[in-house]
Amino acid sequence: MxxxxxxxxxxxxxxxxxxxxxxxxxxxxxxxxxxxxxxxxxxxxxxxxxxxxxxxxxxxxxxxxxxxxxxxxxxxxxxxxxxxxxxxxxxxxxxxxxxxxxxxxxxxxxxxxxxxxxxxxxxxxxxxxxxxxxxxxxxxxxxxxxxxxxxxxxxxxxxxxxxxxxxxxxxPARHDRAVAALSHLPQLVSSALAAQLTDLDPEVLALAGTGVRDTTRIAGSDRRMWGDILAQNASAVADAVGRLAEELASAAAELRTNGPSGGSALVDALLGRGNLGRSALLDAAPKTPVPTPLTPKSPIPAPLTSLTPKAPVPAPARGPYGTLRLAPGRPTGPLPTFRPFQFQPTAGDPE
Amino acid sequence: MxxxxxxxxxxxxxxxxxxxxxxxxxxxxxxxxxxxxxxxxxxxxxxxxxxxxxxxxxxxxxxxxxxxxxxxxxxxxxxxxxxxxxxxxxxxxxxxxxxxxxxxxxxxxxxxxxxxxxxxxxxxxxxxxxxxxxxxxxxxxxxxxxxxxxxxxxxxxxxxxxxxxxxxxxxPARHDRAVAALSHLPQLVSSALAAQLTDLDPEVLALAGTGVRDTTRIAGSDRRMWGDILAQNASAVADAVGRLAEELASAAAELRTNGPSGGSALVDALLGRGNLGRSALLDAAPKTPVPTPLTPKSPIPAPLTSLTPKAPVPAPARGPYGTLRLAPGRPTGPLPTFRPFQFQPTAGDPE
Structure with a gap:
């Protein structure tokens, strides 16, 4: 308790x-x-x-x-x-x-x-x-x-x-736009950046510094999980990614036109807004001390010595979705009433 | 010595x-x-x-x-x-x-x-x-x-x-393509990512996690210096940035079309290539121990106690380029011969 x-x-x-x-x-x-x-x-x-x-x-x-x-x-x-x-x-x-x-x-x-x-x-x-x-x-x-x-x-x-x-x-809509900018866009961009590295030979990759390491760290994330997340937030992510892609395409075109003589206004503005965005991010970080989790009331249980469960684990009834194993009698129609719940303790309760 | x-x-x-x-x-x-x-x-x-x-x-x-x-x-x-x-x-x-x-x-x-x-x-x-x-x-x-x-x-x-x-x-051409992918592309992309954050209010920015922090760290870099660097490598950078922008635009279009039902093949491929690129980057990191700088032969000199130079510093003769102050008789035409150098020690030599 x-x-x-x-x-x-x-x-x-x-x-x-x-x-x-x-x-x-x-x-x-x-x-x-x-x-x-x-x-x-x-x-x-x-x-x-x-x-x-x-x-x-x-x-x-x-x-x-x-x-x-x-x-x-x-x-x-x-x-x-x-x-x-x-x-x-x-x-x-x-x-x-x-x-x-x-x-x-x-x-x-x-x-x-x-x-x-x-x-x-x-x-x-x-x-x-x-x-x-x-x-x-x-x-x-x-x-x-x-x-x-x-x-x-x-x-x-x-x-x-x-x-x-x-x-x-x-x-929820505000949440989804926020995480599109703060999490989903950085993920897809980091993956795309790391994807460009597959063209380079190891001798060149060995030259990499902390900049490319930091910007591609999250590109190591789970591919299937992220495909799922991006799809679930498809509209907000597509907006954010599309906007970024346009800005980068414009910057690339300007660099190509101006060449080494420089004076690329779009590129300069992008670098400048990057400075501002980075500052805003650092400024917005919570200033309050990080709360620590509540003191444990019971000691952390010792890990089991083996991964083998005591009883054989039955093969899961795998449906089209879901990870719930306890669904022998999956309902097919709408459920009549959910609440109030009937709590019926069984003999095996560990109370 | x-x-x-x-x-x-x-x-x-x-x-x-x-x-x-x-x-x-x-x-x-x-x-x-x-x-x-x-x-x-x-x-x-x-x-x-x-x-x-x-x-x-x-x-x-x-x-x-x-x-x-x-x-x-x-x-x-x-x-x-x-x-x-x-x-x-x-x-x-x-x-x-x-x-x-x-x-x-x-x-x-x-x-x-x-x-x-x-x-x-x-x-x-x-x-x-x-x-x-x-x-x-x-x-x-x-x-x-x-x-x-x-x-x-x-x-x-x-x-x-x-x-x-x-x-x-x-x-030099190989160098420039390598740094375009490993340094200049990540810089411009990190700046563009951070630029998107300027649209968010502080309450939303306070939700940021390590992913967006890491991907935008180098967006804090010096804007003028980077404008200069990107221009000097304009062609290779434009190629790399343009390619990335196209991939992101395609991914955004696919996300928009497919929506939450998922199954976006381009997005999945980009995430997968991101995994590969990240692994290749980590694998290519030099395995040899980091060499340490040579042992100093003389102790590090104590810092001066003040930034004020002992003698007043003359205002630099500032030309259209360059940071060299010693140019009272700047040559205007091509120099006849550079080498061999005539070393003529003056009275003030600290030898």
Missing amino acids: TSTGLERVIVIGCGLIGTSIALALTRAGVEVALDDLDPHTLGQARSMGAGTALTEHTPLADLVVIATPPSAVVDTLYEAQARGLGRAYTDVASAKEHIWTEAELRGSDLQGYVPGHPMAGRELSGPAAAQPDLFAGRPWILCPYPGVEKEALAAVDALVSLCGARRTDMA | TSTGLERVIVIGCGLIGTSIALALTRAGVEVALDDLDPHTLGQARSMGAGTALTEHTPLADLVVIATPPSAVVDTLYEAQARGLGRAYTDVASAKEHIWTEAELRGSDLQGYVPGHPMAGRELSGPAAAQPDLFAGRPWILCPYPGVEKEALAAVDALVSLCGARRTDMA
Whole structure:
């Protein structure tokens, strides 16, 4: 039991973000149950002490965190609510407007669901790259629907606090334009920059300095995950990337025309605006001290000595979407009523 | 006297690179004389212990390092050779082909001049940002003319060694294409990325993470210096920037067409090539241990306590180019013969 009232959390999707959340929660004394379509990924997360495996005996969670790829969030949310896994739900996808609309169209319970986006990450992916302090001091954006239940919002707020992050509420469209400029555009541009390096031989690449290293660091990020993210925020990203491409094309044309004599006004203006943008970025960095995650109430559990689960893991029932394994009786029509949830503890509850 | 035979060096231009070279040489026991059009800049470099001010009494140098902005190199070289300042000459400009051609057209002594480019830098500029170990382990590219004198090449080789750098010889056209991809393209793209941030309000900018921070770090670089560098390498940079802009425009168009349903093949390919380029960059990094600069033969001189020169600094005779102050009798026509130099020590020689 933590001071925030968050006792039990289910994390669906044990990638970098899901496992980092699970590690932060476990460290804060929360009981975490984990699920992932891939038994190896699940085993890795468990072996790091991120939690236990979700089973049919796992009791009702105070909060279900959907940390799947963005394109799987809507289906996973629907199924998790249909199974009654938790009292409240959130996700961590880095594009919000499409999910916001689709979850409503799909008929999910929006009063118990708070779309979220912890703005933290690494160029590495998977549970092995997870860190319990990944979110410390970072923004965590929430895009609650009008009429969201207080209790659901409080549960997600507690999640943000326990991870040491800073909550910021924002409309989904504003969120998507912000992350297009701050995250999705830099990602695609960094990838495109690094793509140009494939033409160079190793002797030339060995000349590289810190400038090209820094600008291409995030080009090492997971290709499939980013294809998914960029698609989910396609409109805002296309606007931002198209605008940048036009500016670069104009600068290239001017350089070609003027040559070594210089005096390229567009190039000069771009460099000047670059100076301003960089200064603005540094000036806008939060001046307040970085909050630290809450003190753990229980020691971090020792990692399991082996990745092998005690019982054989059944092959996941893999659908077109989603990473939820507990879907033997997947509903085919709209669910009648989601709330209130019926919490029925089973014999295997670890209470 | 150092073990390399380099006793006296003149550094013209006391910016980041010139002052860093001067600091490295001074630390290695070389007598360094400094010159800069701006008395304040010169005073800063002197106060950091980078050397003494160049005067009419400064003896003939074993090597003259021209560390002016790229567009001033050809004129400064011509003047320095006309004044007979040194036995050999080099420069540090980050574009080489245009200078290579222009120095020949101008009628400079090419047997005593070795065009060079130390591939190191910071996003900061000016002498205050200089560091004696800026070049440690970094590549230093030389583009010698056919028929260069052995002694001149040996002097520049000694400079590279004393700075702890790794010498790589390369044809100027190959150099310029390499730095277009590895340095000039990343600079312009980083500036263009940061330029997009000027549209965002501080509340949104405060959400920024390490990705956008890293990709825009070099956007803080000196605007005028970079305008000059990009112009000097205009053709190769225009090719590289134009190609990147086309790829980004295609990706943006595809994202717009496909929307959240995804399946964008061009975007996926760009992300995939980005992964490959990033891996190639990391793989090509030199595996050998970083060479350390030679042990100093004399202690680093204590910095002067004040920036104020002992004698008033005369206002520089500022021409259309160049940062050379010692040009009271600037030659107007072509110089008859440069070599051999007549070294005539004056009464004020500090020998």
